[in-house]
Amino acid sequence: MAPRTLRVRSPQSFRPRVVSIGPLHRDNKIVKAFERQKATYVTNLMNHINSSPRIIMNSCMEKVYASMEKIKACYVLTKTYNEVEFAEMMVMDACFILGFIYLTFEKKSIDMFHAEDVVHDLVLLENQIPFFFLEEIFECTIVKLKPNTSLVVFMYPLLLILDLFKSDLDLNILENISIDDTHHILSLLHECYKPQKNDTILKEFSITKPHSAVDLDKAGVKFKPNRSQTWVLGMEMELPCFLWSWCKCTLRMPIFYVNDFTEVTLRNLIAYEQESRQTQNYITSYAFVINMLVNTQDDVAKLIDSEVLVNDMGSNEEVANMINKICKELAYVNSLYRKQWNTLDNYYNSYWPNHIGWMRKTYFSSPWNIITLIVGSIAFALIIAQTIFTIKDK
Template structure:
């Protein structure tokens, strides 16, 4: 009986000890979650299923989420080459000194860095530290060699840039900045990490401006970026001077670019020094339903990078539940484009630049971009409501109907002209017949 009591007592002590360990771990994780919310996660399944290739790296893995992908293994050796080259450029310090500094930064922030990821695999501290330092040094070394040193080896440059924007292929920005200070800052002391990232951000930019891509001033003040993708997202943030308010977006009556054009809407580029994604509706007179409408919108720059960049920004907004700048625009461009004719109209209006391929390819890409996206509070609600009201007003509506009915094709125009001639001849014949009888 005593032995049984002892066994029960030991079991109770064991359970109590395990409970203490469990509660300690839970409290530790809670403390970490209060410090930082995971910002690097797998894309939402519904978005990944629409376009799996848009979320997986082609050549290089950054961080732990795609570390074991078969297609990125061959590039791991090249990371070491970029690391050695980067350290060799810093002639005022030995390689051991540089690496010791990087590792000290890594181990000091180990738990904070791990908390940024929703990890799918367990890594010991040594393995995790070496992986993160290698990847951070590779990113910095790649940018330096490609855009500062103008390296002739550009065979994988485009694929690498593409992989650096993927949601699941990121490294915490605060840690990248720490490694930057240990390395690139020694070579370029008057350059910030955000300035250093400019070439990458410029290539990945979704929108064009007449002055080229520029980083908004508020980005240099704000130093709380999640990662490279998060930094790119903030580059599209409206300034405080822009009065756009997020409101529920109704898309019950979408009108394509061609339909709006036939109703009298002209498309023109939006010119602003404050927000590259701004939109405006303009009327030359107070009787807006009786005069032509001008819709100014951002210049959408479509390249081979566009779909991947756009999809990852959309996934980032959905996961982080942040402001829906990109999602707002995606719904608008999706409504405007139904066919390649709509793409052609936007190109002619200089609000879309096509460097991707045929207009049909661009239309197909845009038509699929909002699939599985949840409706959002849009920054462009008021503009679209104005366009819808204008389109449905008496004069534009009837003008649009006439254009669609009689001027949609050369044959309909020929039929209209022929019908008018026949009607005129019949009228003249009737008049002469009546006069002849008199």
């Protein structure tokens, strides 16, 4: 379950809109109507498998009974289920997930009834089933249709839709993800954001709030997309190397894609990191960074112009409001980007960027300020010239 403080802050981010997976939201009236659709997906999946549906379902039921206690131990159950009821629920939900992915992305033979809502319900922390059990049902069903496919690779189309950073997920990366390290579908998405190199060691540190994207831009800091081949969430500072570029500094960062479902996905990934002590705060660290950079819609516009943020949500003000709400009520402020932020802060506070920022804010913040500066400069030059000619005439 999501931490209480996060759920209270945004309860709608943790409740399914269409489909319930597992026991935690089973009695929610909103998802009751979709139970028939679930059965339709499962029936269609069985019809594609060249085997008796009864034999397949019996095999699935054997799997769930063999792992019953292990599966139940994954939940904070608020209701008592008998073994038959619980087993049927878990088999139905596992088969539905696999059938939905197979029929929607492979066969494309079923109407996309609320398909987008279903996809994002599958990433909710409180709407999961254990990945090890999903793997067992996968072996009983999808493997008969796609014998050379792993469960993780089978999830690829789903992950592409859920990916917050459109990182062009490499199938080789997915093939290296261990089932043992994956708790559920949300956990699988989180695995995609880990550094590729096993020897990469990331330490968490507290960082102070720096200046916004607009303020940093005025001081000569530029933002560009991340070029890292080893970590999609990697950030790096590029400091000037030449005398004529003394006023420029570049922060390379991930490209953040914002749409109507971004807040839900982001909140659930953060909740997963908060809830799991064995998981590093990759997403939480990024959330703190983007929250520090964005104060207003002008900051959003600057990041969009810099091609490190894509707004498919609506107005820039909506994006700014969403980002500003994300980090509220988090238990602690830890970041994996302390080194980059210290470098950025030291650069901003150094003599030239600091004064350049002040000059831009004072003299170049509006057309009228620029006109006033130009007129004042011309008037000053004319006074100097007049003074020189007066002295020469004498």
